Amino acid sequence: MKLTSVTTDAPCWVELGTSDPAAARAFYRELFGWREDDGTRPEDGDGVRMFLGDAPVAAIMPRYAPRQPTAWTVCFAVADAGATAARIADAGGSLLKEPADVLDHGRFAVAADRSHAVFILWQARAFKGAGVFNEHGSLGWVELLTRDPAGATDFYPAVFGWSVAPSEHYTQWGLAGRDFGGMLVMGDGFPPEVPPHWLPYFSCADTDLTVARAVALGADVLMPAGGVPGGRRIAVLRDPQGAAFGIYHAPSEG
Numbered sequence: 001m002k003l004t005s006v007t008t009d010a011p012c013w014v015e016l017g018t019s020d021p022a023a024a025r026a027f028y029r030e031l032f033g034w035r036e037d038d039g040t041r042p043e044d045g046d047g048v049r050m051f052l053g054d055a056p057v058a059a060i061m062p063r064y065a066p067r068q069p070t071a072w073t074v075c076f077a078v079a080d081a082g083a084t085a086a087r088i089a090d091a092g093g094s095l096l097k098e099p100a101d102v103l104d105h106g107r108f109a110v111a112a113d114r115s116h117a118v119f120i121l122w123q124a125r126a127f128k129g130a131g132v133f134n135e136h137g138s139l140g141w142v143e144l145l146t147r148d149p150a151g152a153t154d155f156y157p158a159v160f161g162w163s164v165a166p167s168e169h170y171t172q173w174g175l176a177g178r179d180f181g182g183m184l185v186m187g188d189g190f191p192p193e194v195p196p197h198w199l200p201y202f203s204c205a206d207t208d209l210t211v212a213r214a215v216a217l218g219a220d221v222l223m224p225a226g227g228v229p230g231g232r233r234i235a236v237l238r239d240p241q242g243a244a245f246g247i248y249h250a251p252s253e254g
Helices: 021-032 081-090 149-160 206-214
Strands: 011-018 048-052 055-062 070-078 094-102 106-110 117-124 139-146 163-166 171-175 179-185 197-203 220-228 233-238 244-250
Touching: 011 021, 011 163, 021 048, 021 055, 021 206, 070 197, 070 244, 081 094, 081 106, 081 117, 081 149, 081 244, 094 117, 094 149, 117 197, 139 244, 149 171, 149 179, 149 220, 197 206, 206 220, 206 233, 206 244
Parallel strands: 011 055, 070 117, 139 179, 197 244
Antiparallel strands: 011 070, 048 055, 094 106, 106 117, 139 197, 163 171, 171 179, 220 233, 233 244
């Protein structure tokens, strides 16, 4: 599934909670060409929406607590945050924040799956989510890294109605069989202190050039650029404040 617009029960937005929002905004501005929202309202708090042209693509905000990790969080569009929250509880997940209104923007909740991978539910009102997908600097894929693949393949279809397409090395998530994300099993190569988590992947025009640019801007390479089935070339990076994210290029996407 090539995301082209916000779709119910699919990823719709990403938010970065970071120790240094100003430095993070500068990093992603230089890496992807993002610009800061000139119309951020004071009541929105300290979070800043980032844009590609006229399209919102992500939010960058300070951490809410000193112990909160610097990390990206993936948001999933839902028709009813309350009903989805109830399904999360029934499926063995947990709610870290009960559904609540965000002014006229929408309604959100913070949840975790059975292995405590955190994600956000977003019930849109005035703000729908990302305005562009699968273009350079915008969200195009999401990946769950977990040590409990069996639990995940039970949990997410029960909550969101996702289809599951397993293979020997990788499982893909989709809606009606059209894939928008995947699942990677965390093996011995992952330090035990790294928790299960959702990882966003941003499209880029050239994976190798984007890796080089990120490193020049102070990022670390967690997974070097390499090819994967389907023709994509991917890499995983860690920004200067410590947040991990993926990048990819698919030739058919230009």
